[in-house]
């Protein structure tokens with residue numbers, strides 16, 4: 001009877017989880033914007049203006065990393081610290097909030113689904129959530145700490161002790177939170193050939209993008225066969241995308257003089273790995289994103305749309321969402337009614353949910369791209385790239401961000417927000433009041449011809 | 452017991468409908484390519500070469516309309532007649548074949564679905580099919596005839612009696628079959644301000660793209676309320692897309708000096724209507740496609756992907772496919788398990804089929820675009836536009852077609868074919884032997900987190 005009790009408590013508190021998440025995020029972004037709008041936040045002691053403060057705050061809270069001004073050049077130390085705190089709260093908060101909301105929203109769908117979900121993950125009592133949140137916070141700081149120590153071995157010799165430590169902490173947090181903000185002014189380009197920096201950043205980003213349910217499962221079960229279906233899918237899809245991206249980028253960019261062409265063979269391998277990882281959804285780069293060939297840029301856009309895994313610091317529609325759709329398509333081709341994988345069956349409601357996430361996401365990207373095509377002077381590729389990067393909270397750009405018009409800045413701000421909160425969450429938050437309790441009456445079935 | 456008997460007969464004949472359709476199309480394209488490769492097919496009396504003959508034949512049979520050479524300039528009268536016959540056979544054949552295959556493939560999915568489908572459309576005995584095919588052929592020639600007479604009222608005064616009649620017949624067939632081939636050398640641009648030509652072409656294209664099941668339903672029932680759910684969805688979605696396209700194109704192109712800007716107000720209205728219709732999937736144009744603004748070009752690409760309605764001469768993933776997905780997304784947002792519309796419920800299997808069509812289509816477009824990005828020298832917008840135009844059998848181009856490399860020509864040929872036959876049909880044709888009869892055992896259900 002615990003689930004019913006939780007529901008009652010939530011009803012008593014009058015919290016709608018979708019609306020709570022949306023409002024919470026807006027509040028955090030506005031606080032950040034107010035702080036960054038202060039004159040002391042800027043290096044030159046003058047206020048940046050509210051639109052750019054809002055853009056930067058939204059980019060940090062939504063762990064996107066798109067920037068209208070260079071982080072080290074424009075912002076004072078105070079400004080940089082505000083940005084780092086926004087990243088950490090946005091990243092951590094989303095992880096813990098995502099935990100909360102995925103449970104609470106999941107519940108709203110059907111009582112049955114809710115019960116199954118709680119049964120499976122078997123820690124979703126209110127007490128369990130507190131414990132879980134502690135686990136998330138401790139593991140985050142541990143991983144970020146290890147990352148910072150590894151980075152400091154390269155940053156201290158280069159930047160000196162104080163700056164080196166500050167850079168190590170900033171970039172470790174920015175990487176684990178999949179934020180993509182940097183203090184070098186040129187992302188990780190200066191370290192394109194550096195094995196330790198490359199592998200540390202890549203590991204932090206990937207771990208941050210797997211999601212806490214996956215760590216718990218791996219720590220507990222330690223054998224692929226024993227993992228939950230969710231963990232299996234996350235690991236397999238993540239690995240497949242990394243390998244696929246690595247191969248495509250190595251091939252398409254190998255002779256591009258603006259990107260891999262100018263690196264050593266070791267650098268080519270490292271940069272291919274880095275740029276296979278970064279669209280999902282780190283936002284760092286070691287070669288110039290605007291110089292990527294069309295095919296590599298197109299693959300990057302698709303990877304940015306897919307993003308990382310649920311309940312993690314990564315954005316995008318998520319690996320499992322795309323995986324569920326892929327499995328459903330495969331089932332149709334094989335003529336099966338059940339969507340099956342690893343000797344398990346995915347419920348239809350899950351495929352529908354995945355379809356809604358992808359469908360709303362695409363609709364949003366098309367809408368924003370069409371408006372930006374009117375307001376901005378740039379190529380279709382650059383505009384679409386920018387929009388998907390914002391939606392996926394990636395932060396890669398082909399150079400459009402600093403040149404965006406005011407309308408463009410506001411539109412990208414909204415897109416980052418929508419991408420981070422999740423299009424479905426926003427839809428739930430808005431559609432809430434229309435949702436009715438289901439009656440027992442069902443309309444008669446009628447078929448149409450499709451395809 | 453009729454359905455079982457049909458199945459037996461088909462099994463006796465060892466026809467697999469998906470494979471039959473694929474092989475039939477390939478045979479027709481190869482016959483066309485052989486004829487067009489003859490020296491007498493070219494105006495200059497020299498063979499065009501097999502790759503271009505194949506491209507043109509595939510473009511005609513698949514009623515696409517992409518051309519590597521100008522139809523009136525390059526081809527002799529013999530060549531033009533071959534092209535027209537290929538268009539008519541391709542268009543008609545697809546209509547009748549689509550009838551056959553949608554029934555036969557539909558059957559393969561489940562016995563229950565098959566029975567429901569046959570029950571609903573209640574004419575799918577072998578005798579009924581013959582009758583239906585007759586109906587399709589007669590109605591096609593009637594509509595094309597009326598179209599040709601209307602066009603001749605403008606073409607005879609301009610081109611003289613013989614050429615005027617030939618032009619009227621050619622363009623009426625090309626329009627009704629959604630082929631988009633023209634003999635003016637500049638599509639319908641010379642008639643951008645001509646009300647009769649505009650409305651005749653627009654009507655022919657729209658009627659051709661509705662599909663025979665819709666005509667039958669309209670002729671029989673004559674009242675929206677009595678129409679089948681399929682007819683209702685086709686009519687509503689077609690109307691919504693036409694109005695939406697009209698408004699967006701009128702707004703985005705109004706002041707573009709290369710497109711609407713140079714037309715009178717009447718011309719602007721006509722051209723907006725025309726270019727709202729043509730991406731779905733006529734392929735004619737009255738203003739230069741390559742000069743469209745990015746937003747109008749993006750909308751055009753989306754409309755090309757959607758295309759017309761099932762069992763028609765139009766291409767794309769089809770209106771009802773997109774409609775089914777839209778309704779499914781809407782159901783998720785409203786928190787409903789059933790996908791409902793017009794007091795009817797769409798079966799889950801139908802949504803999954805729609806998802807497969809769109810998913811495979813997108814995958815194909817991404818794959819082809821990435822390869823073309825390597826083999827061709829052109830912008831991302833132009834390459835993506837060309838690929839979607841080929842997949843949707845539209846025939847609009849931003850100028851890339853005549854400049855395609857040999858690999859590019861072959862790849863676009865394959866894409867036109869895949870788009871016309873339908874990605875799912877090809878998948879069925881290949882996956883066939885792997886499909887098993889369903890057992891009674893089902894895997895246990897397990898949930899994952901998506902989105």
Ligand SMILES: [K+]
Pocket residue numbers: 063064065178179180281282283393394395
């Ligand atoms: K990011």
Ligand SMILES: [K+]
Pocket residue numbers: 514515516629630631732733734844845846
């Ligand atoms: K066409």
